[in-house]
Amino acid sequence: MRGWFLPLAVAFGFIFLYAPIISLVVFSFNESRLVTVWGGFSTRWYGELLRDRQILGAAWVSLQVAFASATLATIIGTLGAFVLTRFSSFTGRLLLTGMITAPLVMPEVITGLSLLLLFVSMEMTLGWPAGRGLPTIIIAHTTFCAAFVAVIAQSRLRSMDESLEEAARDLGAGPVRVFFDITLPVIAPALVAGWLLAFTLSLDDLVIASFVSGPGASTLPMVIFSKVRLGVSPDINALATIIIGFVLVAVVIAGWLMRRGMRQGE
Amino acid sequence: MSAGNALTRSAPWRGTAWVMGKLGFSGRSLVIAIPMLWLGVFFLAPFFVLGRISLAEALIARPPYTPLFDRAPDGSLQIIASLENYRFLMTDALYRNAYLSSIRVALVSTIFALLIGYPIAYYIARAPEPKRSVLLLMVILPFWTSFLLRVYAWMGFLRSNGVINNTLMSLGLIDSPIQMMQTDFAVYIGIVYTYLPFMILPLYANLTKLDGALLEAASDLGASPMVTFFTVTLPLSLPGIVAGSMLVFIPAIGEYVIPALLGGPDTLMIGRVLWDEFFSSRDWPVASAVAIVMLVLVVAPIMWLQSVQNRREEG
Amino acid sequence: MSQPAIAADTKPWRREGARAFISVRGVTKRFDDFTAVSDVDLDIYKGELFCLLGESGCGKSTLLRMLAGFEQPTTGAITIDGEDMARVPPDRRPTNMMFQSYALFPHMSVEKNVAYGLLREGLAKSEAYHRAGEMLRMVKLEKLARRKPDQLSGGQRQRVALARALVKRPKLLLLDEPLGALDKKLREETQFELIKIQETLGVTFIVVTHDQDEAMTLATRIGVMKDGKIEQIGEPREIYETPNSRFVADFIGSVNLFEGTVEAVAPDMMRIETQGLGPVLLPPQGGLTRGQQVWGAVRPERFALSRSKPENTPNAWQGVVEEMGYIGHMSQYRIRLANGVLIRASQSNRLRDEDPISWDEQVWISVQPSAFRVLTQ
Numbered sequence: 001m002r003g004w005f006l007p008l009a010v011a012f013g014f015i016f017l018y019a020p021i022i023s024l025v026v027f028s029f030n031e032s033r034l035v036t037v038w039g040g041f042s043t044r045w046y047g048e049l050l051r052d053r054q055i056l057g058a059a060w061v062s063l064q065v066a067f068a069s070a071t072l073a074t075i076i077g078t079l080g081a082f083v084l085t086r087f088s089s090f091t092g093r094l095l096l097t098g099m100i101t102a103p104l105v106m107p108e109v110i111t112g113l114s115l116l117l118l119f120v121s122m123e124m125t126l127g128w129p130a131g132r133g134l135p136t137i138i139i140a141h142t143t144f145c146a147a148f149v150a151v152i153a154q155s156r157l158r159s160m161d162e163s164l165e166e167a168a169r170d171l172g173a174g175p176v177r178v179f180f181d182i183t184l185p186v187i188a189p190a191l192v193a194g195w196l197l198a199f200t201l202s203l204d205d206l207v208i209a210s211f212v213s214g215p216g217a218s219t220l221p222m223v224i225f226s227k228v229r230l231g232v233s234p235d236i237n238a239l240a241t242i243i244i245g246f247v248l249v250a251v252v253i254a255g256w257l258m259r260r261g262m263r264q265g266e
Numbered sequence: 267m268s269a270g271n272a273l274t275r276s277a278p279w280r281g282t283a284w285v286m287g288k289l290g291f292s293g294r295s296l297v298i299a300i301p302m303l304w305l306g307v308f309f310l311a312p313f314f315v316l317g318r319i320s321l322a323e324a325l326i327a328r329p330p331y332t333p334l335f336d337r338a339p340d341g342s343l344q345i346i347a348s349l350e351n352y353r354f355l356m357t358d359a360l361y362r363n364a365y366l367s368s369i370r371v372a373l374v375s376t377i378f379a380l381l382i383g384y385p386i387a388y389y390i391a392r393a394p395e396p397k398r399s400v401l402l403l404m405v406i407l408p409f410w411t412s413f414l415l416r417v418y419a420w421m422g423f424l425r426s427n428g429v430i431n432n433t434l435m436s437l438g439l440i441d442s443p444i445q446m447m448q449t450d451f452a453v454y455i456g457i458v459y460t461y462l463p464f465m466i467l468p469l470y471a472n473l474t475k476l477d478g479a480l481l482e483a484a485s486d487l488g489a490s491p492m493v494t495f496f497t498v499t500l501p502l503s504l505p506g507i508v509a510g511s512m513l514v515f516i517p518a519i520g521e522y523v524i525p526a527l528l529g530g531p532d533t534l535m536i537g538r539v540l541w542d543e544f545f546s547s548r549d550w551p552v553a554s555a556v557a558i559v560m561l562v563l564v565v566a567p568i569m570w571l572q573s574v575q576n577r578r579e580e581g
Numbered sequence: 582m583s584q585p586a587i588a589a590d591t592k593p594w595r596r597e598g599a600r601a602f603i604s605v606r607g608v609t610k611r612f613d614d615f616t617a618v619s620d621v622d623l624d625i626y627k628g629e630l631f632c633l634l635g636e637s638g639c640g641k642s643t644l645l646r647m648l649a650g651f652e653q654p655t656t657g658a659i660t661i662d663g664e665d666m667a668r669v670p671p672d673r674r675p676t677n678m679m680f681q682s683y684a685l686f687p688h689m690s691v692e693k694n695v696a697y698g699l700l701r702e703g704l705a706k707s708e709a710y711h712r713a714g715e716m717l718r719m720v721k722l723e724k725l726a727r728r729k730p731d732q733l734s735g736g737q738r739q740r741v742a743l744a745r746a747l748v749k750r751p752k753l754l755l756l757d758e759p760l761g762a763l764d765k766k767l768r769e770e771t772q773f774e775l776i777k778i779q780e781t782l783g784v785t786f787i788v789v790t791h792d793q794d795e796a797m798t799l800a801t802r803i804g805v806m807k808d809g810k811i812e813q814i815g816e817p818r819e820i821y822e823t824p825n826s827r828f829v830a831d832f833i834g835s836v837n838l839f840e841g842t843v844e845a846v847a848p849d850m851m852r853i854e855t856q857g858l859g860p861v862l863l864p865p866q867g868g869l870t871r872g873q874q875v876w877g878a879v880r881p882e883r884f885a886l887s888r889s890k891p892e893n894t895p896n897a898w899q900g901v902v903e904e905m906g907y908i909g910h911m912s913q914y915r916i917r918l919a920n921g922v923l924i925r926a927s928q929s930n931r932l933r934d935e936d937p938i939s940w941d942e943q944v945w946i947s948v949q950p951s952a953f954r955v956l957t958q
Contacts, residue, residue, distance in 0.1 A: 005385075006385055006388070006389055007389070009382075009385035009386070009389075010385055010386050010389045012382075013382050013383070013385065013386040013462075014386075014404065016382065016459065016462075017404070017405070017408055017459070017462065018404075018408070019423070020416065020419035020420055020422070020423050020459070021408060021411065021416065021419055023419065023422060023423065023429055024415070024418075024419040024422065027422065034427075037427075037432075075300075076300065076301050076304050076305075077301075079297060079300050079301045080301035080305070082297070083297060083298050083301060087294065087297075087298065090294075090298055092298070092302060095302075095306075095310075096298075096301065096302055096305070099302075099305040099306065099309050099310055100301070100305065101572075102309070102569065103309060105516050105565060105568055105569060105572065106565060107517070107519065107520020107521075107537060107560065107564070107565065108520065108522070108537075109520055109522055109537045109540045109541060109557070109560075110316075110520065110540075110557045110560060110561060110565070111312075113316065113540065113544060113553060113554065113557050114312035114313055114315065114316040114557065115308065115312050117312060117315045117316055117319055117550070117554065118308070118311055118312040118315045120329050121315050121329075124329065139308055140308070142304075142308075143304070143305065143308045143309050146301070146304070146305070161682050161684060163680040163681070163682050163684040164684045164686060164687075166649075166651055166671070166678075166680070166684065167678070167680055167684035167686075167745075168686070168697070169650075169651075169670070169671040169672045170649060170650075170671050170672070170674075170676070170677055170678045170698075170746075171672075171677065171697050171698030171701055171745070171749065172672045172673075172698055172701030172702055172749070173672055173697075173701050174670075174672055175293065175294075176293065177701070181697075182686060185688045186686075186687060186688060200410055203412070204412055204413050204414070206413075206414055206523055207522050207523065207537075207541075210545075211544075221412070221414050224414055224415070224418070225414060225523070228414070228418050228421070228527065229526070229527070231421075232418070232421055232422050232425070236415070236418060237422075239415075240411075240412065240415040240418065240419070243411065243412050243415060244411050244415075247407075247410045247411045247412075248407075250410070251403075251406075251407060251410050255403070
């Protein structure tokens with residue numbers, strides 16, 4: 001793997017990864033409606049995007065969903081990870097292990113369909129949730145995002161020196177105090193990274209949301225998908241550029257936090 | 267200063283310790299109960315509902331399927347369940363082809379992802395430190411941007427008047443645009459593109475652990491770089507190859523968005539069939555049966571394989 | 582409260598009927614089908630610095646963790662100062678522990694780490710930080726109070742961990758390999774510092790270690806553990822000079838072992854026939870009968886080497902120096918006897934210009950009768 005072959009293969013790989021994204025960004029500043037023909041620099045599509053009430057509304061829905069489900073998923077995922085790493089034996093341990101890792105390999109269409117069917121039968125028997133919308137999307141996203149948070153939290157909890165918690169017990173702190181005084185601060189950077197991952201996964205999800213949402217609660221990916229299905233349009237390029245910008249900032253923050261967390265974990 | 271604050275409190279805390287023990291115990295159950303209940307209700311229970319509805323018949327009603335229990339004309343309770351939907355799946359060639367072609371598409375994409383990802387992972391693992399981190403970040407970065415928009419980017423690339431065709435035509439290499447959109451080729455590209463980071467990261471993690479002294483030892487013993495690669499590096503990176511391939515293959519097999527946007531009408535994939543059955547035909551019971559079969563044929567073996575692999579890694 | 586007497590001087594374990602401060606009775610700990618600690622009885626007295634010594638996996642850490650309350654004995658009872666510790670959680674025990682990894686809270690400053698335990702007692706903040714400051718002064722770290730643990734050297738971290746464990750004035754301080762992470766030079770300095778602190782505060786220490794030198798230096802008494810059982814308890818000198826088994830003799834220091842049988846027992850002398858050395862004469866030891874299988878144990882430094890036959894002992898043999906290693910303060914020898922047996926001996930180098938016995942020399946190797954220890958197991 002020496003000589004010319006390796007650098008060439010790597011260069012090809014990175015061009016493959018970045019060329020589509022770069023062209024997406026470049027053409028978002030294109031004057032022409034034709035996405036692939038350069039008609040001069042313009043920010044016209046950004047202006048159009050900001051006047052598009054449908055997209056703005058969907059973006060607001062998506063942000064609310066992502067915020068709520070990332071937060072809930074962080075709580076549930078962390079508790080699950082804590083239980084699995086710190087409680088040696090309890091009834092249902094195997095079941096919990098399975099339920100917390102299975103969403104990672106579950107095809108989205110199955111998760112989406114099965115949750116929708118659950119919501120429908122719950123509505124028939126319990127009367128809740130009445131119809132589908134924001135709450136059902138949040139529940140669905142929380143469930144699959146919790147699995148991702150749990151993976152991150154579990155690996156951090158495993159690598160954490162357990163004698164830190166024992167030391168706190170030894171110095172007179174009860175179990176609950178130890179969790180809030182020691183465990184949580186030590187794994188906090190990992191949890192922030194987990195929250196950010198859950199937030200992006202939720203923002204990104206199309207399939208599950210399509211199944212469990214109802215009229216009036218369309219997320220951003222759902223609106224984009226319905227537009228994109230009909231063909232390329234330059235305001236989507238503009239939207240993509242804005243999202244890429246946001247993600248870049250978020251990734252830099254997450255990377256910084258993770259690095260700090262790793263340094264603390266040593 | 268007294269000899270020990272803990273000791274002066276020795277008598278009263280006996281009782282408190284007992285109460286605390288009781289409280290601690292119930293607190294422990296509560297901590298277990300929260301994730302257990304949430305996942306039990308919103309992850310496990312749905313599969314029972316799914317299984318039950320797959321045994322029902324489609325109705326034009328709300329909800330669009332027959333109930334499991336019903337009053338027979340004589341007033342007794344009867345269970346209505348039929349395997350009709352499964353029989354339908356077995357007999358209709360559409361579904362069998364969709365399953366097979368999902369596996370084929372996922373497999374081909376995984377192989378391409380491996381061929382593209384391996385050199386990159388190898389290169390990054392051998393790169394000196396500041397360069398290594400930057401390259402690694404560059405691999406991860408696209409993964410954090412919207413998946414849908416990355417697939418969308420390829421639409422602009424592959425269309426008949428897209429970037430690739432325009433470039434080739436302006437260079438005079440082709441006279442008329444090549445049909446790339448709505449082909450299996452486009453679906454392969456979409457999947458490889460989307461899941462490439464999942465292939466590279468485990469490979470990279472594996473290859474960085476590879477001791478450089480092994481390669482030196484091999485060349486010291488007279489192996490050419492090529493022979494060293496095939497006799498030392500490749501066999502030792504097998505766990506990384508397996509892990510990366512799983513991470514690409516698993517999501518690829520149930521993929522809906524990529525075949526829907528980049529594939530043609532004849533690109534059959536099971537996720538897409540399920541989606542259409544549900545949203546277009548509105549046949550919930552058949553969609554449920556498709557999901558159950560997918561669960562049994564695809565998800566269960568994968569989960570089994572993973573648990574075997576996990577156990578091997580732990581042991 | 583009166584100033585506690587210096588532990589090393591009192592030796593309460595030698596007194597009949599002395600009250601044990603910590604008592605471990607019939608304690609067994611099983612993990613699934615693995616028995617980590619098996620039926621251990623142990624009495625430790627106030628002000629002692631007791632060392633649990635053994636190889637990794639011998640159960641010493643599990644015993645320590647049971648004293649701290651992190652593990653519950655499967656059977657048996659632990660009492661500290663007359664109080665049964667069953668059902669008492671670690672945060673309610675009058676013990677504190679210094680962890681092998683030190684377990685300093687990475688997100689808290691040195692000062693906060695040390696004050697943490699006091700705050701959990703319900704002490705006012707100002708009082709807690711005042712006492713933490715005092716303790717840090719004692720371990721000479723008052724200048725680093727505001728640092729985070731990752732800004733400290735290994736030795737400094739070790740002292741923070743010690744300060745944090747001592748600041749609550751526990752009845753019993755448990756130390757898990759307290760010096761294990763330090764380099765050799767620092768370890769030797771810290772050993773004496775640890776003894777000084779222990780004597781000043783009068784707190785009872787139990788130290789777990791795998792390092793026999795450390796145990797010998799620190800301990801008032803040592804408990805040697807093997808496979809979950811305590812093999813021997815005694816003062817360092819007892820353990821070294823009168824080990825009760827081949828395991829202890831071999832584990833503490835180095836030893837030559839010779840299998841043999843008791844040939845004759847007389848009031849003033851007894852003779853054992855060993856496989857390697859032939860007949861050996863030595864003072865009688867109680868409880869031995871004729872024909873009993875025994876092992877003779879001799880420390881390398883107890884052998885004397887000379888070029889002429891020694892007159893002062895009946896136990897002398899001829900051999901050839903096969904190996905010799907000069908270490909500085911002493912030299913180590915391997916002597917091959919005529920019957921092929923290899924003996925390890927060492928001689929201290931007292932004079933600078935003596936003519937040392939060297940390779941391939943024919944020498945006499947001898948041992949005083951009293952230096953021969955007979956072991957029955």
